Structure formats: C-alpha cells, structure tokens
Amino acid sequence: MCRQCDYSDLLKRSGVSLTVHRLRVLEVIGDSPCPLSHREIHRTLKRSRVVDRVTVYRILDLLVDKGVVQRISSGDRGFRYGLAPSSNHPSHHHFFCSVCGNMQCLDPGALPIDLQALQRSCASLIRNVEVRLDGICGNCLENRGAKDN
Ligand SMILES: [Zn+2]
Ligand SMILES: [Zn+2]
Ligand SMILES: [Zn+2]
Numbered sequence: 001m002c003r004q005c006d007y008s009d010l011l012k013r014s015g016v017s018l019t020v021h022r023l024r025v026l027e028v029i030g031d032s033p034c035p036l037s038h039r040e041i042h043r044t045l046k047r048s049r050v051v052d053r054v055t056v057y058r059i060l061d062l063l064v065d066k067g068v069v070q071r072i073s074s075g076d077r078g079f080r081y082g083l084a085p086s087s088n089h090p091s092h093h094h095f096f097c098s099v100c101g102n103m104q105c106l107d108p109g110a111l112p113i114d115l116q117a118l119q120r121s122c123a124s125l126i127r128n129v130e131v132r133l134d135g136i137c138g139n140c141l142e143n144r145g146a147k148d149n
Contacts, residue, residue: 002030004088014066021051025059026068035072035080035094035103075134076101093130097137104137 007026011018028044029036036044042056060081063069070084075096080103085091090108097103111131119126136144 002083002088005030005083005086010068010086014068016062016066016068020049021045021055022059022063024049024051025056026063029063029069029081030083032082034105035070035082037074037078037080037101041081072103073130073132074101074103075132093133095133095135095137097140098134099136099140102137102139106133 007030008018008023011022011026016022024045025041028041038053038056038060041060042051042053045051045056060069060071064071064081067084070082072080072082072094074080075098080094082094082105083089092108093106093111095104095106113129113131115126115129
C-alpha cells in the first residue's frame, strides 16, 4: 500500500468521477510493487467482487487517458499497467523477463536520458519516453540453475 497517495483524491484531481470499481482498479495497481497485466488486475479484483473483463479494460483506458495510470508495452506484445509518474512516484524504466513475463520497475535515475540533447539531435518534440530492458529475471535464472544440477 502506498502511504503517500490518496487514490480517491488522485481520481478527483484527474477529473475521473469516483466509482467503486475505478477506485479498486487504481488500488490494485498502486499496491503492486511491479506493473500488472489486465489479466492480473482482473484476477485480483475477482477475489473481492464480481467485475467483468470488459469493464476492467474500459477503466484502464480511462485511467490511462486521464494520466493516472501508465500503459507500458511488454516483450510479449501485451501491456502492463503501473501508476503514472507523479510527485510521489518518479518516472523510471522497466525490465521485462522473457521467460516468466514479469516486469520489474527499475530505480529512477538508473538509466539517465538526456532528453534535451535528444530533442536537439532529432529536431523533434519528444512527448513520452519508454525504455524497456528485456532479459531473464533473477527467479528464472535461479530455477534454470536448479534444473541444471
Ligand atoms: Zn503512491
Ligand atoms: Zn522471470
Ligand atoms: Zn514501474
């Protein structure tokens, strides 16, 4: 649970009217240490209440649209969802494990990007930066080692 964020206040400030499902979706995303897929969010929600897949998709679209949630592309042609960068949550890049499909948040500042230099070099306005590192996560490396022995 993030102690800094008041999720219902965050929705209100972003112009999203409050519903139980919207708040729950945001809580599930905010409480997770790593970005989640639609399937994972839906599965977690189903434990406590009845909500269909399409509703979850619609809510995710809305939250992304309003800048509350960030949609992150993963190496499996799908998406993961995490809290959008804010004063409580500095922007950061992600690592994607191509074996188990889990995504990890990297330390903010681990991969500094010189946006101004990039903008100058391509003479374009950059609106969004998404950097994804792909590889094999620690868990999967360990499992692999166990199998080899
Ligand atoms: Zn927070
Ligand atoms: Zn893995
Ligand atoms: Zn993240």
